[in-house]
Amino acid sequence: MNRRKKVNQILKKKAKKANDKLNPKSKPRYISKPERAKLGQEAGEQVPVTSPTDKK
Template sequence: MNRRKKVNQILKKKAKKANDKLNPKKKPRYISKAERAKFEQEQEQEGGTYIDTES
């Protein structure tokens, strides 16, 4: 790989990372099945009803 191409590749990679940091993520964080079950169990113990507002 020639020097000019390598430098351009590095600069593009840096610019892409900087741009990704500025833009917030649109997808909600993944919650595993075990964590969902644990969360629902805690909600039942508290006596409150769980309403999914992220949908």
């Protein structure tokens, strides 16, 4: 690989990484199985109490 191509490749890679950091992530953060189970238990305990409404 010639020197000019190699330098351009490195600069493009660096610019792409910088651009990726600025843009928001499209995927949600990964949550492991134990954390999901813990969150599920907490959500189950904190069930909001609502009064029943009459539907006609």
